[in-house]
Amino acid sequence: MGTSNAIFSSILYCFLLATFSSAGPFISDAVLDSGASTGRALLQVKKACKVDFENKNYTILTSQCKGPAYPPDVCCNAFKQFACPFTDEINDVTTDCSYVMFSYINVYGKYPPGLFSNECKEGVQGLDCTHIK
Numbered sequence: 202m203g204t205s206n207a208i209f210s211s212i213l214y215c216f217l218l219a220t221f222s223s224a225g226p227f228i229s230d231a232v233l234d235s236g237a238s239t240g241r242a243l244l245q246v247k248k249a250c251k252v253d254f255e256n257k258n259y260t261i262l263t264s265q266c267k268g269p270a271y272p273p274d275v276c277c278n279a280f281k282q283f284a285c286p287f288t289d290e291i292n293d294v295t296t297d298c299s300y301v302m303f304s305y306i307n308v309y310g311k312y313p314p315g316l317f318s319n320e321c322k323e324g325v326q327g328l329d330c331t332h333i334k
């Protein structure tokens with residue numbers, strides 16, 4: 202009986218974890234990691250992103266988050282302002298959206314690799330987009 206309870210708890214835990222990670226206005230850490238790693242995403246076959254990240258306006262990000270200091274509070278906030286409207290798309294690991302988005306962010310902003318995954322750390326759910334307009 203103890204065993205089946207443990208199994209049930211694990212299943213419940215996984216379910217809750219899955220629910221949390223897919224729900225709500227958060228940008229998961231996995232998304233940020235995809236910005237840090239350059240090759241890994243290409244090894245998997247992903248659906249092409251439906252968001253046209255090539256032609257987005259990156260000014261809100263690049264005008265605020267600047268080197269050489271790249272202050273984390275400024276940069277993470279600016280990143281959220283840019284990325285939060287696309288949480289559904291970039292959290293969807295079956296697409297290459299997060300990879301494509303970070304590619305263009307790094308092109309337009311000339312940011313060091315992994316800048317946002319290194320600087321932006323919030324809760325276990327990732328970056329909170331709740332209060333971002």
Ligand SMILES: *[C@@H]1O[C@H](CO)[C@@H](O)[C@H](O)[C@H]1NC(C)=O
Nearest residue numbers: 256257258259260261262264
């Ligand atoms: C991009 O957004 C900024 C404000 O965030 C605005 O001033 C600028 O005109 C926009 N550029 C284009 C091409 O829409």
